[in-house]
Amino acid sequence: MSRPNPAIYITFLIAVIVILGAVTLAKGGFYIAKHEGDTLHLLQIVFRMASGEWPHMDFMTPIGLLAFAPIVLFLNLGVGVGMSILLSQVLVAFILLPAVFWTGMSRLPRRAAYPFGFAVIVLVLGLVHGEAERSVSISMHYNRWAWAVSYVVIALAVLPPRAFGNDLLDGLIIGLGLAFLALCKVTYFAAFAPVVVVGLIANGNARALRSAILSGLGVALLVSVFATLDFWFAYVADLRTVAASSVRPQPGLGLESVVTAPAYLGATAVLIAGIILLRQAGEMVLGLSLLLLAPGFVYVTYQNFGNDPQWLMLLAVLLLVPEPRAELRNGFGWPVGQALGVAAAVAIAFAAPSVLNLAYSPFRHLSLPEDDYEPILARNPEHHDLQARVIRANRVDGLVALDVPGSGLEDRAGPAERDEQRVLFQDRALPFCELQMGIVAWFEAIVADLEANGFGDGTRVFVADLFMGHWMFGNLSRLEGGAPWYYGGLPGIDSADYLLVPLCPTSQSVRKQILEAVKEAEIPVREVRRAPLYVLYGLGEAAG
Template identity: 50%
Template sequence: MTKSNTIVVTSFLFAVLAAMGGAAVLKGGLYIGRHEGDTMHLMQIVFRMADGQVPHLDFMTPIGALAFWPIAVLVKAGMGIGMAVLWSQVIMAVLFSPAIIWLARTRLSPVLGAMFGLFVLVLLLALVHGESQRSISMSMHYNRLAWAAAFIAIVTALIPPKTGRGTVDGVIVGAMICVMVMIKMTYFVSFAAPILLALFLTGQKRAIVVGLITGLVIAGAITLFTGLEFWFAYAQDLLTVAGSEVRSAPGEKLSAVMGAPAYIGGSLAVVAGVIFLRQAGVETGGLVLLLLIPGFFYVTYQNFGNDPQWLLLLAVLLLALREDVGEIVNGWGWNMRDALGAVAVAALALTAPSFFNLAYSPFRHMNVVEADYAPIMSRGGIHRDLQGLDLRVNRVDARVALDGVVAGLEPYENRDEQPTFMGETIPNCTVELGLPIIFEAMVRDLEDAGLADGRSLFAADLFSSHWLFGDLEPMENGAPWYYGGLPGIEDADYLLVPLCPVAQDLQALILTAFEEREVPIEATEIRRTELYILYELG
């Protein structure tokens, strides 16, 4: 790419960054439309990190520290968490920009470089995780960041540079692989081997050496600050979740992610891309793309919503690899250059609803009506800049069973068994709206009864987020999101059993695990309301 073209592409990318980032931060707060539970999960981790705690060592989570660290740094500096989330995305986009521009200049045509940069920046700056549901949500924001890192590393490895000796390329690959490790290990496990093989097959041996050195330096720096035990604790959290019956996979089955109606088009497109690359004589590209397919499927399977963001990358790779394809015709008489272009267009068409949802989410966010929203934490002070739809924050809806309760409705035989604890059966009920106000009501009641006062509690539910809402403390070694077992129970002063939990099946698992614990903990009921039963642990 010539110098003038580089300037044009760079200007375009910074215009995208300014438009999307500006639209987000100029709103003055973060206004989400759904996933309040996921948001409270993010808040728990950010506040704990801002307080000096280290993920995996001080609390359990399978998500890497880098997913939350930029937000925590800004919160620690005095920023409200809503604005901290928005500004952290802008900062990460700025930090990623030199690598994006380098790849566009050294490997891609001006149009393709601009398109690739647009895709990566949209992933970094969006205010929704994908799909076609338009509500603003910061749920799984880390998946977008990890996809952006994977896009950059894969393009660096598979598309050899037209200029340069590989030093910068190695630094980029090493850094991006470390980003994947420190955000979500699934991406590293899925893509590290194909990236290394692509570097070798494309002759980027210097980049391999520099990449390994870069990775070791970054890992060494992390170890210096956190200690060697950090890595063991991280591995233990990952193994716990991988073996958990609760959250090992959050969506469709793997076979569905490959072949269900919503995904079969993308699966056929990537397989066609591999075939056409091989027929076009681009054997390295075809082989590496083939090896990337299991990772594409597995990461999509592991991500809630099962959104195949890799289709954007597929289009870029096919368009880049076809540039050196001549007038080659396969056995059916198809021009391979045209065939690769057609598959790339098909991939873009398949992912268009998700991409455009990502791309204009900051502009939707800028135009939300603030009067329709309420703070997630009404007593949050500066953190009241994180708000949710009023009807989802303050309106409480629950799902209850009518069969077996209402006259004339016989009990449904295959309904999940109701939780029991200490000889008592918990009513069949799950909360669907109003999580923040329910948590706040429980905590206010505890405070009024003189039972808060810096104590910690283990909630028999998906979340133990109550400490966000008042005078409680988080449990040492607790889990912001329940993945199994009883993490943090040794530090808890109370066991709180919601009478209408978020997930009653998980409540049943927790209560069973508590009663069957090898080292029993005495639980004495000390308070009962219409919302919860509280047991003191001794």
């Protein structure tokens, strides 16, 4: 089958970027409908980086710097954070454009090149994390970006050049792509780098492998020059902390369920069928590569919130590449070429809900009624271009225990096994309550109360909860070496003036873990304020 026409193919790719990018930016701001907590996590990181801090060295995070650097670039140019997020997606799409074009022209037949290019661009420019969830959100954007880059890197490595090739260019793209994965979300690098190496060697592209290694090392050297070698040690330390953390051992279903649960069994079956059919078609290298990719596909899906198998479109593309002889049949008598096409169609059908959801999410964003939204950072006019739904920002809902004394349900407390959740700190029992919605109002109210009672003006507060972004809502200062998302230990508490214990945290288990760590570390604390929403304890001199 002929390769795509170069002029038509590049026009198609640019058109997809321009249309989706223009629709994304036309709103003039970013209006999120969900995942406010994840958004605040992102804001903490990009604001810290914009002020000159480095991930891992100045604050804890397992996510790499390149997941945030494009956003920070626009922030440093004076753009509001909402538009900075949207512009960063368009920038990443245009940066990937040459690599996507080269991959399509050098590796793919026309029938595979167009869905490949469309899927990669949609992954970058989507305004939702995936699945069939329609609510606009920037949550986990780095997962989408990493999948997009993985598509390019894997296709270049496991598919041999068709009519023409350039080993040095292949290696350059692969090396830069793998470096991006390592500095965006290392899970993807760990899952796919070995297969990339095997694919290049099996296809006889040793020169491309050398080029990939050199270009990847070049990125590592560049980062080391600007951030020093300490950056890498700090990065590894953060990854080890997260790997050993009990806070979020898995963000969704268990590993076995991602393979065999009803929602995923069909995808697993078509993946296995694809491997078998490729071997029957005589595509030994591609079949071996897909066999080696399968564990990586499953593992990355297991590691990502929502467990969305974003690899399905890549599987379909790979199955559309071979062109076996028309008379070639397998043991069942099936024409292997047609069977591969059917398997690809099934993969596309399974992928369609997520891909279409990503593709039209910018259009949903454009149609959102602005009257239903309000700024997340109300006290920062320069960032009013990032907004949340009024109802979600202000409706503060919590999950509370009803089997309390006097409720008539006291006898149910034992079988409910609440002892594991019970928290006793400073001889006081904390209530069973977990925040479900309204984190923006929750943060605003707590910070306003702190400032009204003399705890503003640069005060540093260590919060016994999953998020510690209170400093973005007032005159508080951020912790030195803190963690925008809590994974374990007491990061940044040495720089804190106070310990803030929310009475209804976003995570009861995290609150309990932090307070137990404070006790074990024998850190002196003294209650200085008991408010309706929190208890404040002095640390260090404030505890005296």
